[in-house]
Amino acid sequence: MDVEQQAPRRRGRPPRQRENLIETRELLLRAGLEVLTEKGFSATGIEEVLGRVGVPKGSFYHYFSSKEAFGLDLIERYGVFFARKLDRHLGNSSLAPLDRLRSFVADATDGMVRYEFRRGCLIGNLGQEMGALPESFRDRLKETFEDWQVRLAACLREAQKAGEIAPDADTEQLAAVFWIGWEGAVLRAKLERSAKPLEVFAGFFFVGLAAG
Template identity: 45%
Template sequence: MRDRDRTREVLLEVGRKVFLEKGYNAAGLEAVLRTAGVPKGSFYYYFGSKEEFGLAVVDSFVRDSSEQLEATLSERGLPPMVRLRRYFDASAERFEAGRCRSGCLIGKLSQEMAEQSEAFRTRLSEALDAWTDRLAACLREAQEGGELRADLDARALAELLADGWQGALLRAKTLQSPRPLRSFVDLMFGPILRPPD
């Protein structure tokens, strides 16, 4: 990787951490630049504005999250519902490993920025839709294999999973405990998404 590309990636990584901790509006560029060890003039070589930087941070987060999702959901040696549960279990473990503070950047910025910036609202909505589409594809695969009732709308179930997870994350951050995430996973993959009778 060239030095120029490496500097951009460092800025995006630091931006992700700062946005997760403080949110977009409270995140000063000075703090990002100081942490990244990048002079202010260099920042504008990579990004034309704070908003452009913020959207690039979202894109970077979505790319990395999508890779994690795909790596788990494409393990063909496991049944679809096992893969799906593993994905949510691993997400809960990452949250707990981060001392119950990190959460999901998409959820955090959706709460803060959806009403403030149409560019952010659109980008965040696209990210949530793509995530939900991938969950729905795995649920359809489970239906085809007889693991899940075929009369249920896979897309609606995927939305329930995605929306419920974001709510559980919010509650978990408030409690500083992974308990809401564990309860969500146990209920969803226990009595709610149980195999057909």
């Protein structure tokens, strides 16, 4: 799924008939996502992103006012992309609530395997880097985590109704634990180049769920 290099670009305003052509801005965002999930923000130069898709620097600063703005856009984008994936799984009412979470775990694990554990989670990456990032990133990253947490908590409440977990369990807190641990597992999986950490954490989480 690598972003393919576009053919050499013609100068000037491009013809409107380009419905099949991927827009430059879109191209930059996709490539940015790829690179930043691998290397993070500080370690990535704009030029590397540009090089991947054969877009010159002038275009970048036409579409984005700065690297910081580009990063914020990527966070937004990744948050939406991920929330959609999450909903696809957690909202799948043909499965029992906890099986929906299991299916998300399987999907995410598969995603890491597919890229040979080179790519992690953009939000986790940037969170870790926060010490070196523009302060504007912090709230966005926090909000993104909270958003995911809300979606998971809803699923856990359903699990509660279905009797899969204890009725007095704090679903909000359990959802928080999941994302805390999951990010740790992704980090570790990237380091070890192995799906083991993901399995180990998920396994423990499901056991712990039962214990409330």
